Amino acid sequence: MSIASQRLASNRWADSALPWAVPIVLILLWQLAVSFGWISSRIMPAPLAVIEAGWRLTASGEIFYHLGVSFQRAALGFVIGGGIGLALGLISGLSHWGERLLDSTVQMIRNIPHLALVPLVILWFGIDETAKIFLVVLGTAFPIYLNTFHGIRNIDSNLMEMARSYGLSGWPLFTSVILPGAMSSILVGVRYSLGLMWLTLIVAETISASEGIGYLAMNAREFLQTDVVVLAIVLYALLGKLADEAARFLERRWLRWHPAYVKGD
């Protein structure tokens, strides 16, 4: 191995380690600050205490139960909301008639912050599952609607002309040209919606819940278990990251043809 390639290898190692440097230093400082009593553990538990709480809840199985409940709510809301957004986006995108009929209404509703509806939603559905899922549906539908609509409208008209001149219309035209042409835009909507999905669920679960991660956090607050509260926050962060990775996986899979999405080797 030459000196140059050794240097290259160590550079690569440093390059992939660098993003972790700041978080690691911050966590160390945090641990030290709590250990030396500069910060009360009542206000901020030490990282080790959070890990310990995580271990405790894992051992008792509680954490999986609450994770499962939250995941189910999020997934159900996303599937319904995303499905509605996709369907309406396709209708508006594919026909001018559909756009005239739907677009201004959807845009109007979209501009209401969906979390402002929380009081109304509680009046309608009470504080059970339906209310939480309804809020997630509202949060996730619009980004997918918007991006589906624009994705379809921005398809290269030359490609459409070519496809029609090759005899494509109806369903084959949709599956060969329109859907793949709009896919990169739709996936941007999916990523955005996945972010809003967790955000909405966090708010919905902290309002009222008897299970789920939000409940875990609120319940811990009652008993001043700051370690569990921080653990819940960390769990939300991990779930958000997981959802984002899932969206990126879809991008790599469905946009393989796109030079911008080819994974560098």
Add this chain to the structure above:
Amino acid sequence: MSFSTYTETTTPVKESAASSARTALSSSKGGTHLHLKGVVKKFGELEVLKGIDLEIEKGQFIAIVGRSGCGKSTLLRLIAGLDRHNAGTLSADGHADLASTDIRLMFQDDRLLPWKSVIDNIGLGLKGDWKPRALRVLEEVGLSDKADVWPAKLSGGQRQRVALARALIHQPQLLLLDEPLGALDALTRIEMQRLIERLWQQHGFTVLLVTHDVQEAVQLADRVIVLEQGQIGMDKAVDLARPREQASADVSAIEGKVLKRVLGQ
């Protein structure tokens, strides 16, 4: 609108002496006889084509040259059925309905679907077991090793070859070429010209080539037509043996005459 895609729908073909001479290698049916009478096309007030009368024999290679904006691409789009003419008649093999003829248009840009592999682009709009046929035409254009590659990985010349293969798999009776070589470098151009000439000789379809390159027109065509402000300014037969040498004295002499006319000297 769309025109019919499949060879099964073509009209029966009467063999002519000229085309039977070069059908040995292929499934040729001798090309389309095209007849235009008083064809007018207006865009608003602007009359782009002012009464075109044109008769094209089966299996002829016609080149249409002219300055930018003379209406040559418009004429091609009318024949391809992408635009409608305002007056006059177009007929193919005696039928006023060009939609019943197998016409394929090759655009200046390749218009390959970036999300389909090369082979799937060629099979666009086909049903049944088209893969073996697609591989055959891909071999004809010299790209059999690129079947599963994304279009983004190909060079400009290779992409135009794929576009040519996509047109050829439909066994067109009339091939319309709208400056398909305009964006290629000089060497790739010459290669493509030879390829088009060879395929035309094998298959015996009628070719209408729109180009701004007079040399290319004289090199390839049986007849060169100069369009001037929406009218036919010159209709010059090129009776030279094939294959024609690049820039031979005979070619240059005719090229000089045509060029003079195009430049209006």
